[in-house]
């Protein structure tokens with residue numbers, strides 16, 4: 242079956258009830274506990290959540306990077322409707338990873354080879370995946386550096402990573418990721434190590450590439466502001482699960498899950514002055530022995546009897562899903578029906 | 585209101601930094617090169633009033649940590665003056681310095697690396713008391729430490745446990761308890777919440793504000809997160825490449841920034857609200873932060889500044905007062 246035969250309205254990537262475990266000295270860590278998400282063509286999905294919630298493991302699973310001591314315990318990942326698991330799937334996965342789906346990591350220094358010139362590193366990708374000659378690859382590498390906004394790209398090809406600043410290295414990583422013209426780019430905290438003015442430059446670049454190349458982007462971050470600026474949809478993770486997802490505007494303005502509400506309220510805003518932050522008491526649960534029922538129970542102001550059973554991600558509005566027995570619209574949210582409320 | 589009082593109070597400053605320079609040596613450049621010195625800080629001046637929080641903001645390498653360490657007398661000033669409680673402490677040493685240090689403490693960024701994993705919580709918190717000879721054995725301070733742990737919101741049975749048994753936010757509380765053990769008046773908090781998740785970050789910020797109110801502490805709060813700084817600070821100072829470019833009351837700085845760099849910095853911070861964020865105008869200046877070993881002459885922002893004129897490239901602008909308490913270093917603004 243040819244891949245292009247699949248209807249273009251089908252999601253590009255589907256992750257279906259994915260469970261990932263890590264066999265550690267502390268015990269079996271349930272890194273992902275049933276993650277389901279999908280992303281369509283040209284769409285930008287933001288994945289947010291605190292440290293350890295499973296953002297990176299989700300990306301690693303898609304890229305086939307779950308290694309010992311981790312393993313995929315159950316679930317499925319489909320690319321254009323076809324599974325990446327099973328014997329057939331693995332061959333298929335090899336064909337698409339790095340080409341149709343590419344990834345950018347948080348720390349560019351650990352993913353670039355310090356002793357190789359930048360031009361050589363980008364060239365290798367092009368020669369390997371696209372079968373270009375060395376000369377072709379060099380020309381294309383120069384174009385790619387120009388495309389990610391690096392000035393004097395020809396001269397830069399012959400420099401080593403340490404001669405680049407942090408922001409420029411991240412641009413190089415993005416150039417390498419888009420070298421094979423992927424349809425989906427997964428960026429795992431691409432700006433976390435960067436200063437805010439440099440972060441703004443990189444986000445601008447991602448937005449521009451997304452538009453000109455029609456890229457789909459999964460942007461992993463813990464910065465809600467970054468999501469607000471760039472993403473169509475957002476998925477909020479907590480303790481190895483997605484607990485709320487929907488259109489970005491919707492989730493930010495009418496969060497239904499108590500955790501999302503807490504997260505938004507405890508995030509200080511540059512454009513607002515309040516002399517006291519609202520905090521979520523307590524800390525996330527241990528994933529070796531995750532709590533029975535709702536994983537947010539211990540910290541949730543609304544928790545009750547019903548919450549001892551695990552809630553599933555369910556539609557609360559046509560475009561929004563939440564995993565909570567008592568989804569609510571908080572008092573401070575923008576009312577659904579009002580046309581425009583000054584805030 | 586928590587954030588209202590000290591700004592207007594006429595009390596003399598607790599700390600006054602005047603024209604501070606700090607010089608570091610770099611390694612040799614090239615085989616024949618000699619080690620070179622460069623100024624990490626140049627002409628830094630600011631006051632901190634009793635009970636006040638001054639937010640110190642700037643991008644990586646701008647000199648925030650260096651400022652904090654110089655003020656605490658952990659590194660040497662190569663020029664300028666540091667006055668604490670009315671006394672010039674720039675060159676004090678020996679017993680005087682030890683006494684001084686009791687009154688100024690540091691809270692670190694990394695709650696994982698800054699606590700010795702082999703020490704119990706009680707030993708960690710009591711360490712400053714032992715070092716300063718205020719107690720001879722940990723047991724003498726047991727009650728005091730129980731009280732400290734309560735104040736910072738740690739469980740009563742935390743005493744005998746080791747750091748690994750605590751979450752990031754709890755470890756930061758241990759670090760704060762240790763800093764408070766000597767009952768200092770002044771705390772330099774160097775990115776105390778940067779390593780923490782948002783939900784926990786709010787807990788620690790609130791704790792620091794509560795402690796300030798209860799104990800009358802003054803903070804030099806170092807951070808690169810401008811949103812957190814807005815919430816905790818009374819006044820805010822902006823560093824760029826080793827120089828202070830702007831300092832003002834908090835709301836004045838956020839609502840009416842004057843320096844072109846401050847303006848760009850504030851515009852680059854994303855706001856967690858899609859409607860607002862998509863409409864915000866980002867001022868993006870190309871270019872990079874200058875190399876401090878070979879800084880540009882004149883204004884250090886001149887390599888990126890759209891307003892730069894010939895004067896900017898020759899002569900460094902000094903901080904001048906534009907409205908009461910609002911100081912800016914720029915020739916053209």
Ligand SMILES: Nc1ncnc2c1ncn2[C@@H]1O[C@H](COP(=O)(O)OP(=O)(O)OP(=O)(O)O)[C@@H](O)[C@H]1O
Pocket residue numbers: 263264265270271272273290291292293294295296297298299309310311463528
């Ligand atoms: N190699 C590994 N070995 C053991 N446990 C792991 C490993 N990788 C991830 N985990 C566990 O899986 C869970 C999810 O981790 P993950 O890295 O996806 O979090 P994250 O959301 O990306 O967090 P962060 O914001 O800190 O990057 C965590 O509990 C983590 O400890």
Ligand SMILES: Nc1ncnc2c1ncn2[C@@H]1O[C@H](COP(=O)(O)OP(=O)(O)OP(=O)(O)O)[C@@H](O)[C@H]1O
Pocket residue numbers: 608609610624642643644645646647648649650651808876
């Ligand atoms: N011990 C040292 N020896 C030499 N140079 C140093 C030393 N410590 C800092 N520097 C340099 O001094 C400058 C200021 O560093 P500092 O650590 O004060 O910056 P910072 O604003 O705290 O940055 P960050 O946000 O990354 O913590 C940088 O160029 C740094 O490389």
Ligand code: SF4
Pocket residue numbers: 498499500535536537538541542543544545547548552564565566567568
């Ligand atoms: S299911 Fe219950 S405990 Fe969980 S978030 Fe909803 S109300 Fe809170």
Ligand code: SF4
Pocket residue numbers: 844845883884885886887889890891892893896901913914915916917
């Ligand atoms: S002094 Fe000149 S170069 Fe510096 S910020 Fe002002 S206008 Fe720009």
Ligand SMILES: [Mg+2]
Pocket residue numbers: 296297298
């Ligand atoms: Mg991660």
Ligand SMILES: [Mg+2]
Pocket residue numbers: 648649650
């Ligand atoms: Mg620092």
